[in-house]
Amino acid sequence: MNTLVKLDHGWISFTLRQPWAPATTASKLSTLPPEPVIPSKKPFKVELVGGKCYSWCTCGHSRKQPFCDGAHKFKAQGLSPLRFVPEKDATVWLCGCKHTNNPPYCDGTHKQDFITSAPLHEPADS
Numbered sequence: 001m002n003t004l005v006k007l008d009h010g011w012i013s014f015t016l017r018q019p020w021a022p023a024t025t026a027s028k029l030s031t032l033p034p035e036p037v038i039p040s041k042k043p044f045k046v047e048l049v050g051g052k053c054y055s056w057c058t059c060g061h062s063r064k065q066p067f068c069d070g071a072h073k074f075k076a077q078g079l080s081p082l083r084f085v086p087e088k089d090a091t092v093w094l095c096g097c098k099h100t101n102n103p104p105y106c107d108g109t110h111k112q113d114f115i116t117s118a119p120l121h122e123p124a125d126s
């Protein structure tokens with residue numbers, strides 16, 4: 001029987017061993033990366049500079065949306081920012097819901113029910 005338990009920094013999946021089962025079927029331990037929180041249900045319009053490196057927040061905890069401020073190191077270990085360099089200057093829409101299928105760009109996923117009905121993440125004061 002597989003059991004999934006959510007901890008502060010992610011999920012742990014394990015198998016409970018029946019007391020009468022042989023030791024060779026002992027518990028399997030694995031971790032899954034944390035799910036991103038939703039800091040915005042709309043994309044961010046951003047003017048990018050060609051050749052400049054940007055770090056798009058993938059965890060949703062950054063206070064500098066849509067860009068990374070390092071919050072994933074404490075609040076979403078296992079996730080890291082997406083670094084990208086645009087070829088030329090451009091005005092783009094960067095995803096704010098963190099569930100796009102074309103990161104870092106908005107693909108309209110924020111209009112789906114699982115985003116519109118989900119709670120919006122409010123950053124803690126500290």
Ligand code: FES
Nearest residue numbers: 095096097106109
């Ligand atoms: S804001 Fe995430 S897909 Fe549009």
